[in-house]
Every structure is written in structure tokens, then in C-alpha cells.
Amino acid sequence: MYSVYTPQSIEESLSRWRQICRWARQHDRCYLYQKDEPITCESGLIYFVRRGVVRLSSQPMGIEDDILPSLLSLVGAAQPFELVRELHVSLQATAHVKNTEVFWIKASEVATVPGFEIDVLQAFRYQHQRHILRLNNLTRGRAVDQLLGYLHLVGEEFGEEDNRELHIPFPLTHSQLAGAIGSTRVTVTRLLGDLRKVGEIRVQGGNRISLPIAKNLPPSLHLVE
Amino acid sequence: MYSVYTPQSIEESLSRWRQICRWARQHDRCYLYQKDEPITCESGLIYFVRRGVVRLSSQPMGIEDDILPSLLSLVGAAQPFELVRELHVSLQATAHVKNTEVFWIKASEVATVPGFEIDVLQAFRYQHQRHILRLNNLTRGRAVDQLLGYLHLVGEEFGEEDNRELHIPFPLTHSQLAGAIGSTRVTVTRLLGDLRKVGEIRVQGGNRISLPIAKNLPPSLHLVE
Numbered sequence: 001m002y003s004v005y006t007p008q009s010i011e012e013s014l015s016r017w018r019q020i021c022r023w024a025r026q027h028d029r030c031y032l033y034q035k036d037e038p039i040t041c042e043s044g045l046i047y048f049v050r051r052g053v054v055r056l057s058s059q060p061m062g063i064e065d066d067i068l069p070s071l072l073s074l075v076g077a078a079q080p081f082e083l084v085r086e087l088h089v090s091l092q093a094t095a096h097v098k099n100t101e102v103f104w105i106k107a108s109e110v111a112t113v114p115g116f117e118i119d120v121l122q123a124f125r126y127q128h129q130r131h132i133l134r135l136n137n138l139t140r141g142r143a144v145d146q147l148l149g150y151l152h153l154v155g156e157e158f159g160e161e162d163n164r165e166l167h168i169p170f171p172l173t174h175s176q177l178a179g180a181i182g183s184t185r186v187t188v189t190r191l192l193g194d195l196r197k198v199g200e201i202r203v204q205g206g207n208r209i210s211l212p213i214a215k216n217l218p219p220s221l222h223l224v225e
Numbered sequence: 226m227y228s229v230y231t232p233q234s235i236e237e238s239l240s241r242w243r244q245i246c247r248w249a250r251q252h253d254r255c256y257l258y259q260k261d262e263p264i265t266c267e268s269g270l271i272y273f274v275r276r277g278v279v280r281l282s283s284q285p286m287g288i289e290d291d292i293l294p295s296l297l298s299l300v301g302a303a304q305p306f307e308l309v310r311e312l313h314v315s316l317q318a319t320a321h322v323k324n325t326e327v328f329w330i331k332a333s334e335v336a337t338v339p340g341f342e343i344d345v346l347q348a349f350r351y352q353h354q355r356h357i358l359r360l361n362n363l364t365r366g367r368a369v370d371q372l373l374g375y376l377h378l379v380g381e382e383f384g385e386e387d388n389r390e391l392h393i394p395f396p397l398t399h400s401q402l403a404g405a406i407g408s409t410r411v412t413v414t415r416l417l418g419d420l421r422k423v424g425e426i427r428v429q430g431g432n433r434i435s436l437p438i439a440k441n442l443p444p445s446l447h448l449v450e
Contacts, residue, residue, distance in 0.1 A: 058361045070364035072357055084354045089361055121346030128353035129309045132297055135356060136283045136314055138363045139295035139407035182364035 016116050017078055021050055023113075024103035031102055033095035041083045041093050045104045046120065051077050052100025053158070053170055057179065059090040071180035076158055079127070080120050097170045130157065138181065144191045146181040148200055155211045164213045171207035241341050242303055246275055248338075249328035256327055258320035266308045266318050270329045271345065276302050277325025278383070278395055282404065284315040296405035301383055304352070305345050322395045355382065363406065369416045371406040373425055380436045389438050396432035 024030050030050060033039060039054065041047060047054075056073040074096060075081045083091045095102075111117050130153065137149035151168070159166035172180075174188045181188075192209075195201045202210040249255050255275060258264060264279065266272060272279075281298040299321060300306045308316045320327075336342050355378065362374035376393070384391035397405075399413045406413075417434075420426045427435040 056357070058365070060365070067365065070361050072360045072364070082354075084357060086358060089358060091357070091361075118342065118346065121343065121350055124353050125346055125349040128349050128356060129307075131353060131356040131360065132281070132309060132316070133311060133314060134360060135297045135363070136295050136316075138360070139297070139404060140283070140285070140292065141407075179364060182366075 012115065013119050016113055016119060019113060020048070020105070020116060021103070024048075024050070024105070029103040029105070033100045033102065035095060035098040035100075037095045039093040039095060039102055042104075043083065043085045045082070045106060046110060047081050047093065047102055047104050049075050049077050049079055049081070050101040050103055052098075052102075053077075053096040054081060054100060054102065055094045055096040055176075056081060056083075057092050057094065059092055068175055068179045068185070070182070071176050073127070073131075074154065074158070075127075078123075080123050143181060143183050143187060144194065147177060147183070147188065147191050148195060150177070150180050151201060151209060151211060159211070161213065165202065165210040166213055167210045168208065172209060173207050237340065238344050241338055241344060244338060245273070245330070245341060246328070249273075249275070249330070254328040254330070258325045258327065260320060260323040260325075262320045262325075264318040264320060264327055267329075268308065268310045270307070270331060271335060272306050272318070272327055272329050274300050274302050274304055274306070275326040275328055277323075277327075278302075278321040279306060279325060279327065280319045280321040280401075281306060281308075282317050282319065284317055293400055293404045293410070295407070296401050298352070298356075299379065299383070300352075303348075305348050368406060368408050368412060369419065372402060372408070372413065372416050373420060375402070375405050376426060376434060376436060384436065386438065390427065390435040391438055392435045393433065397434060398432050 031039075033052070039047070054075040055071060056075060057069040057071050059069050060067040069092070072091070073081070081093060083093060093102075110120055133153060134150070137146055137153065140146070141149075154168055154172070155166045158168060158170070160169050161167075174192065175185045177183075177192075178185045178188045183191075192201065192203065196203055199212065202212070204210065256264075258277070264272070279300040280296060281300060282294040282296050284294050285292040294317070297316070298306070306318060308318060318327075335345055358378060359375070362371055362378065365371075366374075379393055379397070380391040383393060383395070385394050386392075399417065400410045402408075402417075403410045403413045408416075417426065417428060421428055424437065427437070429435065
């Protein structure tokens with residue numbers, strides 16, 4: 001079961017993934033999305049990111065119209081996602097980067113490729129482990145720690161290493177970061193400035209953030225908030 | 226795959242669960258814990274709550290010694306849990322109620338009962354869905370909304386209905402609730418008082434909380450914080 005990370009099982013999973021992608025293309029299940037384009041999702045279907053990144057967020061409902069959407073999850077290539085229907089929570093999937101390609105599979109179809117069902121559920125288990133770390137981050141410390149902690153989690157999962165830095169390969173706007181830690185855009189702008197000044201992050205054009213690898217340490221700053 | 230909720234598949238899952246519990250007892254894998262007793266967990270093993278409730282929390286590390294442990298998850302009967310090892314995060318499992326019984330299974334053993342591997346992964350998928358809702362709650366609104374939202378999530382999962390109320394069947398201390406929403410004990414004490422006054426919750430002796438079922442509505446209060 002939990003041997004998914006041996007070289008052989010990774011090779012087998014990859015082979016199944018390619019097979020599923022081919023199948024999805026042949027059956028016209030792949031859709032291409034532009035940056036920030038909403039992805040219409042049906043309840044009960046499992047969606048897969050073929051390439052790109054999908055942002056799962058929740059829209060404020062009713063009286064909370066002035067509140068930012070929460071950024072709940074960023075789902076990368078070869079990962080599944082699904083929108084849980086819950087009373088009073090409106091979840092939304094959106095293409096986070098251009099040329100994000102997504103396909104869907106019916107519940108009953110997942111079991112047709114032997115081993116694929118386990119692959120999918122293992123991927124959800126992995127996402128569950130990551131979310132435990134996010135909950136830990138969100139219930140701990142000050143906004144600046146939560147912001148830096150969030151950037152480190154995203155960096156660990158998506159970051160590309162180059163020149164002793166971990167580059168987050170897509171932009172994250174100040175509003176999106178505020179929605180990820182339950183803060184406001186104005187606060188995030190200020191905190192990013194503070195983090196930049198003390199060298200904890202480097203911000204390039206277009207809201208692209210890099211983390212120095214030597215600084216890839218516990219987020220426990222002593223900035224004045 | 227996702228047919229786990231049909232009556233037949235539920236019956237099959239239950240039968241597998243009983244079989245695994247018997248097996249665990251025969252192999253001396255069951256341990257009984259008293260309330261608030263730590264559960265020593267090994268990395269790479271999967272743990273199962275046979276009865277009772279397990280609290281997953283993270284201990285503050287290093288300079289954060291004065292901060293409350295985060296309450297990351299409450300895991301009920303027949304649910305699995307595992308402690309992800311992460312640099313800089315110290316996760317801890319603790320028996321939340323008396324006579325909590327837990328057994329462990331090696332990764333390689335999970336596949337020995339046909340269908341059980343899928344059951345376990347489906348359970349993690351379910352927990353992942355619940356955590357999406359918790360992330361939504363934690364990144365939205367004020368502390369009072371987060372507190373009430375958290376109580377509703379716990380009530381939905383563990384609550385026992387009686388006399389038009391949903392009773393959370395175990396105590397939650399003010400410190401634990403503070404750790405669940407990243408607040409302080411003093412604030413939680415005040416907010417619980419506010420929620421009690423407006424009839425959103427009822428607090429019985431020993432930190433036992435009930436939610437009126439008619440009030441089982443979106444947590445969108447207008448209390449002055």
C-alpha cells in the first residue's frame with residue numbers, strides 16, 4: 001500500500017497516469033483554461049490537473065460580500081481535486097496559470113485501470129498530510145509567521161531550485177495570499193515588505209516570490225507587527 | 226471506487242473493520258489510553274481508533290514555548306490517523322477521552338484484507354474533505370465566526386442529536402478551542418460567553434457544548450468583538 005514511493009511503483013504510477021491522460025484525450029475529457037478562468041465542476045466527478053495549477057477557493061456568501069475569497073488549496077500537475085458540496089460553503093476551482101489543462105473522470109471509471117484507484121486515493125492522502133501542516137500554520141503565531149509559513153509550504157511543494165533559491169513558479173497576488181492566511185490585502189502588502197527587508201523572501205516582477213534556501217528554516221521571526 | 230456509501234458497501238466495510246479489529250486484538254496491537262494520555266506513534270505505521278477519540282495536536286517548538294498546542298484534528302472511532310514527520314513541526318496524538326483504544330498496522334499489512342486498503346484511503350480522503358472546510362473556516366471572518374464554525378464542524382462529525390440539540394459528546398476546554406482557531410484561552414472564554422448569551426450554543430458542566438439544531442445555520446454572527 002504505502003510503497004508508492006519506491007522507484008518501481010513510481011514508474012508504474014507514471015505509466016498509469018500517462019495511460020489515463022491518453023484515455024481522457026481520446027474521450028474528449030480534456031479542457032484548456034486561461035489564467036484565472038473558472039473551472040465548472042460537477043459534484044461526484046473527480047478532476048485531474050494534466051498541466052498547470054488549479055486554485056481551490058471559497059467564495060464569500062451572503063453578508064460577507066466584501067470579504068476576499070479564501071485560498072484553500074493549490075493543486076499541481078498529476079494531482080486530483082474534487083469540490084465537496086457543503087451547505088453554506090461555495091467552493092470554486094479556477095485555473096491559476098495560463099494553459100492549465102484539466103480532465104474529469106466519473107467515479108465508476110476510476111477503477112477501470114488497475115491500480116489507478118489507489119493512486120488517486122494516495123494523492124488525496126498526500127493532500128490531507130499537507131493540509132495538516134497548513135492547519136498547524138494557521139493556528140499558530142502571528143500573521144507574519146503564517147504568511148512566511150504558507151510561502152514555505154508552497155515553496156516545498158511547487159518550488160524550483162536555482163542559485164540557492166527556491167522559486168515559486170507562479171505569481172501569488174497579495175489578495176490571494178491574504179485569502180490563504182485569513183488576513184487583508186493591505187496587511188499582506190506590508191508584511192511582504194517586512195519579509196523582503198529582512199531577506200526572508202525575494203520578490204520579482206509579477207508577484208513572483210523566491211525563498212533563500214539557507215533561510216529554509218522554521219518561520220519564527222521577530223518582526224514588529 | 227466512490228461507492229463506499231451504498232448500503233452494501235457500508236456493510237462490507239463494516240465487516241472488514243470487525244475483521245481487522247479481531248486481528249489486531251489477536252496480535253496484541255490494541256492499546257488502551259486514559260483521558261489526555263499521550264499515544265506514542267511511530268513514523269510509517271497507520272493507527273486506528275477502535276473506540277474513543279484521538280486528538281492530533283502540534284507542540285510549539287523552540288522559542289514558542291508559551292504558545293498553546295494547536296488542535297489540528299479530532300479522530301473518531303473507526304478512523305485512521307498517522308503522524309507525518311516534518312522538520313520543525315512536532316505532531317502529537319493524545320487520547321481525548323477515557324478508554325480510548327488504538328491499534329496500529331504496518332504499511333505492508335494493510336493490503337492483507339482485500340478491500341481494506343481502499344477503506345483506509347477513503348477515510349483519509351474523507352478527512353481531507355473535512356480539512357478543506359476547516360481551512361475555509363480559519364481563513365474567513367472574525368474569531369467568533371471561526372469558533373462557532375469550528376463547533377459546528379465538530380458537531381456535524383461527532384454530535385449526538387437529542388431534544389432539538391446537537392450535543393458534542395466530549396469536553397473541549399477553552400485552551401483546546403483556542404488551539405483549534407489560533408486564538409487565546411482568554412478570548413475563547415469571552416467568545417463562548419457571547420455565543421451562549423445569544424443562544425448559539427449551550428454549555429453544560431465539564432466544558433460540554435450543545436448546538437441548537439434550529440440554529441444549525443451559517444455562522445455569520447454580528448457580535449461585537
